[in-house]
Amino acid sequence: MAGFADRVIAASESKDSVLVVGLDPNVDYLPNVLAPTQESGRAVAEAISQFNRLVIDAVADHAVAVKPQLAYYEVYGSDGICALEDTIRYARSKGLLVVQDAKRGDIGPTASAYAQAYLHPSSPLCGDALTVNPLLGADGVxxxxxxxxxxxxxxxxxxxxxxxxxxxxxxxxxxxxxxxSQRIAAYIADIARNHRGEHGYSAIGAVVGSTYPQDALALRSIMPHSILLVPGLGAQGGRADDLTGYFDAQGQGALVSSSRGITYRYCAVTPEWKHATIDQVFASIREAALTSQRALNNARHQSQRIR
Amino acid sequence: MAGFADRVIAASESKDSVLVVGLDPNVDYLPNVLAPTQESGRAVAEAISQFNRLVIDAVADHAVAVKPQLAYYEVYGSDGICALEDTIRYARSKGLLVVQDAKRGDIGPTASAYAQAYLHPSSPLCGDALTVNPLLGADGVxxxxxxxxxxxxxxxxxxxxxxxxxxxxxxxxxxxxxxxSQRIAAYIADIARNHRGEHGYSAIGAVVGSTYPQDALALRSIMPHSILLVPGLGAQGGRADDLTGYFDAQGQGALVSSSRGITYRYCAVTPEWKHATIDQVFASIREAALTSQRALNNARHQSQRIR
Structure with a gap:
């Protein structure tokens, strides 16, 4: 199997997209037709699974990856983790990469256990990539x-x-x-340099938020071999126009994630959203994904022009 | 219900202990009689639940709390989380506090979801306390x-x-x-000062590893109202003798955690441990907990003498 960075770039080229759709389920935002039928953890988890499958079907042509935010599954305990396992399997079956946004980080042996849980194919929670918190230093990374x-x-x-x-x-x-941030970036760059794939990028990427575009150019240049995962588009205030500095001269090198702005777009645009049909929800999510895909592609092309 | 810090100190006084036993299950270290009967995730999770119940029974008189390290449960996906839920319930039923060692940290709304998962009584994963990674700053904490x-x-x-x-x-x-570290400590101290319980300590504690005793005195004095959670005793090289600086003049203010050195002590001392009986395993864990309890009490008394 190709390395992670090469798989990202292949998917990005074939779909003409750098969009990642965040899966941060919140049952309060589900229309009646998709809401849990009971309050039990299992019923809620089932509703989350069904909604995530709908989102995945709606965005599969427009997004490179989905990014489950683990907190929103852990809140339902083992039932929520069952929903997450189902979501991972379904997303991969639809040709989407899965980035587990878990922000894990721990001392060496425990970090190894987390790595086994999220990056080893035998694990039920294995996706294609994991977000990692570096506060514990090298032996935690x-x-x-x-x-x-x-x-x-x-x-x-x-x-x-x-x-x-x-x-x-x-x-x-x-x-x-x-x-x-710059010190951590330099540390990441040293590792990434030694693990480059065919396209010059490494499987060792970095999170750089879309809300700090003034920092992105410097961090992009410190880490030329790391794909940036760029959260914060939409609900958090990040704007696609501001993202040119995150991409390389080929318009590659960054994946940009939007969550609520895509998955719950129907709540913002439809006053009667509680009564929306499944088809209406599907269409709203698909259109929001397409809009984000195009806005990001504009930023990528802008990046290619100015470099 | 009393605040967390007051509950810690009450438990510590009634048991004459500051010991926390880490629950980092590893089925490779289970004797045959406790090993999983199949390789399925469910069978492994069942073996982990049973072993944790044995540990809890063995240490309940000697420890204030147990500290599950979440990576070792997540590695088995939803089955592992079921085992964790069982362990939390069982530990609390035996009068032990539960510190979830999850090192979570995220942006505001996601941190709220993690807080809901681990600190809200309605959640199946709620314990008495949670370890938190502060890298994202105030709105993540x-x-x-x-x-x-x-x-x-x-x-x-x-x-x-x-x-x-x-x-x-x-x-x-x-x-x-x-x-x-000192900057984060000062930030924690500001919060803790405004949330003191009856004994002068706050529910906002701090992790300070047992392997850095030279830093502990300074951090202890920066954070006079925070209970320190002190990992690293035993397998990681921390020594009870070095811990006097972590306690206050009453020999309180710190909980010290040991994991493998207690739960898998039988592997180190019994060459034929694979054939150990349940009674032998129980006795070994109980004795290791008692030994740690006493060693830590010596350090606390030493701390009271020198201050």
Missing amino acids: NPFVEAAMQHATGIFVLVKTSNPSAGQWQDLIAADGGTL | NPFVEAAMQHATGIFVLVKTSNPSAGQWQDLIAADGGTL
Whole structure:
């Protein structure tokens, strides 16, 4: 199997897309026809599975990957994790990559167990890539790197997150130079350089939020061999127009994720959304995905022109 | 219900213990009589549940809390999470606090979902406290603080972890003073000061690894109102003798966790451990817990003498 970065770029070229659709299920936003029939964890999990399948069908032609945000499954315990397992299987059967947004990070042996859970094909929770929190340093990150190399999966290490307080620690300036984000980026770059695939990119990527475009150019240049996973488009305030600096001169090198702005678009545009039909929900999600795909492609082409 | 810190101190006084037993199940270390009968995820999860119940019975008189390390459950997907749910229920029924060692951290809305999953009593994964990764800054930590306050649960924020590369980022010296660890500690202290319980401690605790005793005195004094969760005793090289600086003048203010050194002690001391009986395993775990309890109490008394 091709390495993760080459699979991303192949999917991106064949679909003409860099869109990732976040799967952050919230049953409060389901129309009556899709809402859980009971309050039990199992009924809620079943509703989440069904809704995610609908989303996957609606976005499969327009998105490269889906990105389940694990908190929204863990909140229903083992029932929620069953829904997540179903979602992973279904997405992969529809030709979508699966990026598990779990932000895991731990000491070495525990990081190895997380890597086994999310990056080893024998695990029921294995996707194509995992987001990783680097706060514990190299011996908390290396097990993920090793698993990614061994199983042709990938990781995205948190470098600059999309939230308002991201800079509280990530922008801390070190006495011997650089911000914490830049230091982490340089560390990632050293690993990525040694693991490049056919297209020059490595399976060792980085999260750089869409809400900090002024930081992206510097981080992009520190990490020339890392695909950037760019969250925060839409609901968090990131704008596709601002993303030119995240791409390389070929308009590649970044995957951009939008969640609620696509999956719950119908709540924003349809006053009577509680009574929406399945067909209406499907059409709304598909159109929102197409709109995001095109807006991102504009940013990619802009990036190709200015470089 | 009393706040988390007051519940910790009450349990610690009534059991004369500050010991936390880590539950990091690894079926390779189970004797034949406890090993899974099949390779299926469900059979493995069942074996983990049974072993954890044995550990809980063996340590309930000697430990204040158990600390499941979530990676070792996630590796078996939804089956593993079922085992975790069973373990949480059983531990609480035996009067043990449950610290979920999940190191979660995310942007605001997602952090709220994690807080709901681990700190809200209605969740099947709710314990008494959760470890939290602060890399995303205040809006990634606040939802956990709010949930802890609302539900009389607690958090332990990663300040200085126990692993060899902990210092790679955590010891980074900021241009305007202090290490990253110290800056995070000062931030935690500000929150904890406003949420003190009857004994002067807050539900907002901090993780400070047992392997860095030279840092502990400074971090202890920056965070006078935070209970320290101190991992790394035993297998990771931390020594009870080195821990005096983690406690306050009353010998309180820290919980010390040991995992493999207690739960798999029989593998180290019994050459024929694969053939050990349940009674032998139980006795070994109980004795290892008692030994750790006493060693930690010596460190606490030492701390009271020198202050």
